[in-house]
Amino acid sequence: MDFGFCLSPSSHVKMDSVDLTTFNRLKETNPDVNTCIACGSCTATCTAGNFTEMSFRRILLMLQRGKEEEAKKMIQRCMLCGKCTLVCPRVSTFVRFC
Amino acid sequence: MKENIIIIGGGAAGMEAATQLQKLGLTPVIIEKSNALGGHIAQWDKLFPAFHNAKDVVSKMFDNVKDIKTYLNTEVTDIQRNADGFHAVLSNGEAIDGKAVVLATGFDLFKAERKQEYGYGIYNNVITSLELEKFFRTRKDERINNPKKIGFVHCVGARDVKVGNTYCSKVCCTTALKQACEMKEVFPEAEVYTFYMDLRMFGPGYEDLYLKTQKDYDVKCIRGRVCEVSEDMDGRLVIKAEDTLFGKPLRMTLDLLVLMCSMEKNKSIDKIQRQLGIENNSDGFMQNRDMYLGMNDSKQEGVFVAGTCTAPKSLPDTIGEARSVAVEVFNYVNNK
Numbered sequence: 001m002d003f004g005f006c007l008s009p010s011s012h013v014k015m016d017s018v019d020l021t022t023f024n025r026l027k028e029t030n031p032d033v034n035t036c037i038a039c040g041s042c043t044a045t046c047t048a049g050n051f052t053e054m055s056f057r058r059i060l061l062m063l064q065r066g067k068e069e070e071a072k073k074m075i076q077r078c079m080l081c082g083k084c085t086l087v088c089p090r091v092s093t094f095v096r097f098c
Numbered sequence: 099m100k101e102n103i104i105i106i107g108g109g110a111a112g113m114e115a116a117t118q119l120q121k122l123g124l125t126p127v128i129i130e131k132s133n134a135l136g137g138h139i140a141q142w143d144k145l146f147p148a149f150h151n152a153k154d155v156v157s158k159m160f161d162n163v164k165d166i167k168t169y170l171n172t173e174v175t176d177i178q179r180n181a182d183g184f185h186a187v188l189s190n191g192e193a194i195d196g197k198a199v200v201l202a203t204g205f206d207l208f209k210a211e212r213k214q215e216y217g218y219g220i221y222n223n224v225i226t227s228l229e230l231e232k233f234f235r236t237r238k239d240e241r242i243n244n245p246k247k248i249g250f251v252h253c254v255g256a257r258d259v260k261v262g263n264t265y266c267s268k269v270c271c272t273t274a275l276k277q278a279c280e281m282k283e284v285f286p287e288a289e290v291y292t293f294y295m296d297l298r299m300f301g302p303g304y305e306d307l308y309l310k311t312q313k314d315y316d317v318k319c320i321r322g323r324v325c326e327v328s329e330d331m332d333g334r335l336v337i338k339a340e341d342t343l344f345g346k347p348l349r350m351t352l353d354l355l356v357l358m359c360s361m362e363k364n365k366s367i368d369k370i371q372r373q374l375g376i377e378n379n380s381d382g383f384m385q386n387r388d389m390y391l392g393m394n395d396s397k398q399e400g401v402f403v404a405g406t407c408t409a410p411k412s413l414p415d416t417i418g419e420a421r422s423v424a425v426e427v428f429n430y431v432n433n434k
Binding site: 037038039040041042043044045046049050055057058087088089090091 | 215253257258259260295321322323324325326338339340341342345347348
């Protein structure tokens with residue numbers, strides 16, 4: 001039966017139930033992922049980011065906020081050029097994850 | 099009997115330490131490698147957070163040291179420990195003996211050309227914070243030609259593993275906002291942007307400066323590090339950054355880009371530092387004895403440190419340390 005209304009799902013990031021498996025796996029092989037200072041250099045320099053939503057900074061955040069599907073979708077935009085690694089002030093080797 | 103204290107460096111730290119040591123009844127001797135006292139602060143026009151004239155502070159300091167023995171254009175070429183303290187040979191051929199040594203050798207400004215992606219030395223309209231300060235003093239710089247859009251880049255040579263400097267240079271955030279306001283005063287029609295990662299307004303009145311920057315000067319702060327600078331056909335600068343709060347990459351065309359260069363350890367003292375047995379800390383500055391209770395002391399007896407030779411510091415920090423080192427030296431000499 002349709003009463004003409006519904007409940008909207010919560011827009012909160014549910015930190016109590018975030019699944020960090022992928023992020024933790026990534027962290028084991030690349031401890032650098034923990035050192036991001038969110039300066040945005042990777043996103044600004046990204047070749048793919050000129051035309052798409054690609055943002056490495058946001059991918060790292062998505063993985064830490066339980067948005068793994070979104071992260072997977074975004075990471076497909078990477079063209080493996082490696083410029084993000086060049087500009088990162090924390091020497092993250094992003095391109096290896098893509 | 100009055101005791102000589104050898105002070106290496108005649109900037110803010112050296113001058114203030116000498117002033118206080120003289121008041122305590124000791125005989126400081128300042129050895130300065132350049133042709134004038136004052137160090138970096140003498141090259142500054144106005145001071146944050148309240149736009150005081152640097153000249154007023156520095157001229158008082160000059161006045162305080164006018165009776166203190168000072169060697170200009172002189173470096174210490176060799177220093178040896180002996181039974182009475184230290185024996186220093188100077189580049190002018192003289193030698194002096196002292197009970198204690200105060201290293202007040204300050205900092206070097208990060209060489210902006212090392213961050214090649216910012217185009218300093220390649221593009222005409224990229225300048226450093228020090229050069230802008232010189233412009234405020236002299237109102238002369240061919241590169242600053244009625245700019246309509248001005249950008250400031252924070253953390254140039256700081257918080258950056260790529261250049262080997264992981265530390266925060268402490269004063270550049272506040273300096274950037276101060277200079278941004280001053281640019282608005284000189285060029286009221288200009289749009290001024292700063293590109294920051296964190297605005298570290300750590301001192302009294304600094305947050306007030308930040309508020310003033312927004313309210314009275316309409317300076318726009320964008321949270322993101324500039325990652326590339328290039329030049330367009332008209333010779334204007336095109337910069338790329340991410341607006342991290344908006345979550346999108348951003349491009350902007352500017353007429354002038356100011357690089358907020360970090361402080362690095364002054365390496366011209368390295369030989370003397372080695373002779374005295376003072377090591378560097380993990381940031382490449384001099385290691386003091388203890389972070390809390392031995393800030394101006396070193397691990398070597400009779401060798402003291404003050405000012406930016408141990409870490410980036412503001413002028414009030416430096417003056418505080420210079421006064422503290424005077425007390426340390428006084429206690430050392432009297433208890434020996």
